[in-house]
Each structure stands twice: as C-alpha cells, then as structure tokens.
Amino acid sequence: MMRVSTITTLICSFVMLLFATVAAADGVDYSQYQVYRFHSHNHSHIIEDVVRGQLGLKTEEYDVWTRNAEFIDVQLPRSINLQGTDVSYEIVIDDLNSAIGETFPLTSTPHHDNYFDIAQDSMVSSGKYFFFKEYRPLKTIYTWLDLLEQSFPHLVTMEDIGTTFEGNPLKVVHISTKNSTMNPESKTIVITGGIHAREWVSISSVLFTIYQLLTKYGKSRRETRYLDSLDFLIIPIFNPDGYNYTWNGDRLWKKNRQDTYVPQCKGIDIDHSFPYQWEDSKEFPCSEEYSGEEALQATEARLWDTFITCMKIKHNIYGYLDFHSYSQEVLYPYAYSCDELPRDYENLLELSYGLSKAIRNKSGKKYKVLAACQDRGSDISSSLGAGTALDYMYHSRAHWAFQLKLRDSGNHGFLLPARHILDVGRETYAAVKYFCDFVLNPEH
Numbered sequence: 001m002m003r004v005s006t007i008t009t010l011i012c013s014f015v016m017l018l019f020a021t022v023a024a025a026d027g028v029d030y031s032q033y034q035v036y037r038f039h040s041h042n043h044s045h046i047i048e049d050v051v052r053g054q055l056g057l058k059t060e061e062y063d064v065w066t067r068n069a070e071f072i073d074v075q076l077p078r079s080i081n082l083q084g085t086d087v088s089y090e091i092v093i094d095d096l097n098s099a100i101g102e103t104f105p106l107t108s109t110p111h112h113d114n115y116f117d118i119a120q121d122s123m124v125s126s127g128k129y130f131f132f133k134e135y136r137p138l139k140t141i142y143t144w145l146d147l148l149e150q151s152f153p154h155l156v157t158m159e160d161i162g163t164t165f166e167g168n169p170l171k172v173v174h175i176s177t178k179n180s181t182m183n184p185e186s187k188t189i190v191i192t193g194g195i196h197a198r199e200w201v202s203i204s205s206v207l208f209t210i211y212q213l214l215t216k217y218g219k220s221r222r223e224t225r226y227l228d229s230l231d232f233l234i235i236p237i238f239n240p241d242g243y244n245y246t247w248n249g250d251r252l253w254k255k256n257r258q259d260t261y262v263p264q265c266k267g268i269d270i271d272h273s274f275p276y277q278w279e280d281s282k283e284f285p286c287s288e289e290y291s292g293e294e295a296l297q298a299t300e301a302r303l304w305d306t307f308i309t310c311m312k313i314k315h316n317i318y319g320y321l322d323f324h325s326y327s328q329e330v331l332y333p334y335a336y337s338c339d340e341l342p343r344d345y346e347n348l349l350e351l352s353y354g355l356s357k358a359i360r361n362k363s364g365k366k367y368k369v370l371a372a373c374q375d376r377g378s379d380i381s382s383s384l385g386a387g388t389a390l391d392y393m394y395h396s397r398a399h400w401a402f403q404l405k406l407r408d409s410g411n412h413g414f415l416l417p418a419r420h421i422l423d424v425g426r427e428t429y430a431a432v433k434y435f436c437d438f439v440l441n442p443e444h
C-alpha cells in the first residue's frame, strides 16, 4: 500500500521537477550584468560615492552580493564605465546567464527510474547520494521530506507551521527518538537554511544533514548518540516562496515574495525581519535589504516566532545554526552591533574556531571566523545587521548560535554548480557533528 502511494508521489514530483526545470529557462535574463569585486573595506564609499554617485545607479539597478573586511561584490550593468574612478576592482562573474544555467539540472535528467532510487536510498540507506547530484525544486524537496517521514516514522515528524504569502507550507522537520526518557531535558538543536532564496547550497546542505542523521541512526555510534540525546528542529527552506521563484522566475531573487506598499516591488528580507534590534532599514521596498515597515512583517519570521515561542516551553534550545552562502565564514553574534559583547564570548569563539576546524579537517576548505557585525558592515551602517535570525535566536532562545556562510569565496558566488553539492554537504555535516559533540559535552 505504502509502496504504491510512494511511487505515485514520486512520479508526480518528477513531473513537477521537469516543469520547474523547463520554466527556469524562461527566467530573468542577466546577459547585461556582471559581478564586480571592489577591493576596499570602505563599502559606503563604493556604494554611495561610486555606484550611486559617479555611476548614477538606482537601488534596483545594482545588487550587493557579499561584503567583508577586504572587499565588496556587486552585480552591476555591463554598460558601466569605471574609468575615472579611484577604485580597484576585478570582474568575478562575466557571464551570469551561463553561471545560472550551471545550477539547474539538465532537462534530460533525472528520469524517473533514478527518482525511484531516491526513495530506495531514503528507506534502505544504500549509500547512493542520488538526491544530492542536483539542486531540487521546492515541491520535490517537500515530497522527499514526506517520504523520509514515511521511511523513518520512529524518528521524524513533519510539521507545517503555517502558510506563506503565496500559499506554500512552511515545513519543520522534527527529528527525535520520541522517547522522552532518553532526552529528559529536551536538549534541542535548531537548524535553518534558505532564508535567502538564491542561496541554494544552504538548502541542499541542510537536507544532507537531515539525511545523514536519519540514515546513520542505529548504525553509527555517533549519530545514534545524537538522536538519542538531542531533538532537532530543522527548517531546510525558510523562504519557500522565494525559493520557488528562483526556479521559475528569477534565479537571483533573495527576499520573500509578499506584497509591499509599492506594487511593483515585492518582498521583505526575512533576515531583517526578526524582533530583536529590529530597525526600519529606511530602504525602499525594491531594495534587497528591505526590512518591512515593522518587525515580523515577513510572514515566515512571524510563523517561526510563534512556533519557537511555543516550542521553547518544552524544548531547551542549546544551539542554533543558520546556513547561508557565500563567503566561507563562521559568524558569531551579534550582527546588529560590534559594540555589544555576546555573553560567554569565550565559548562562542571556541565553538566558532571548532566549527571552522571541523570543516577544514573534512575538506581542506578555510572558513574565516568573525563577528557577524563585521561581516554585515553594521559598524558602517547599523541597519545592515538589524533584525537577523542569528541575533534573535541567540538573544532570547539559544545558548549558542552561529551563522555559517558556505562556499564558495566568490568564483561562483550564489551560483555554485551542482557538482559541489555533496562536498559542501559533507563539510557542513562535519561542522554539525562538531556542534552536537560540543552541546552534549561542553566541558570536553
């Protein structure tokens, strides 16, 4: 019985996968844009004086991809002329359309025989990682998660915590042995991915973590201990509307998709919407950093706030990991200001370097450790770090909280080709394991 319904579900999701793949070909054309890297720590000079001033670009004509102490990456029209400016720069992505194309599955794959393997994999843990060979669209991921719940009913409970602006469910994967005597304190780790729609590798890495935890339980001593001693609340796709839109509209969309007071400017940056140190960003709704007109205006932030407030009654939230891309960084609180020192700063630093080291030991990749405020540029403009999930969870919910910005360091940026999914998943999972070990034994 379950097998028949499983096959039906798989075929349906295969059709949806194909549809999403075909639709993606009609997305926004980026042939007239490039991504520039400006070697400067003075970001406001680059944006205010050069991009907006000398080049005369409006908010919707450029897009800041990432910034840190050494550089700032900005997507700009191909037609700009930087001669006569005083800036040092290079072009990091010349052909955005082909970089975008590399992140979508080929239309010829996967065919549905392979798709059936996904279910087989989930159910019997054959060790094949077929599901992680490509990025997957929203409905396929949700179907896959439901299959995991069917395959591991003793470990997984899927919870819909509400509906987004466009009517998609916001799904939480609750992993627990459901035996309260095993975890009397309800020690819980919360993991989120995909708050920003275009950061696909953050979603695939959270899915890989879920898959590893489930398929290794009862087989590996480590995972068995984790699930016996900890609960996990995981949202792999925090921004389902935005993620869906990156598949069938604009691959580089970042915010959610709800209406604002300007009809042609949709979307609030969910990571500026949380009610700790929220600030009106004074940004026009067309901006990628738009925080909304009040805290929790982003539907997803509001649903999460309600859910986690309720969960906190019975769950003791020890840790929070929020995955983003790109930059290869481990960020600790606070994001909103560099002036406020976080509580148990030493532990946070130790954990940050431990997370970074766990990744380096696994893959050789270097992740820099820094305060989130430095990464955000909050010291230059306070609104850049306001209302983040990291600060919100750290301040009132979680003992230890981090944001990890995954690969790469800029060659592909948000457009990391699918061939890297597994490697990034593995190094992310190494960090998650280190985190679990620390939470279970903070004293070592």
Ligand SMILES: [Zn+2]
Pocket: 195, 196, 199, 324, 325
């Ligand atoms: Zn992000």
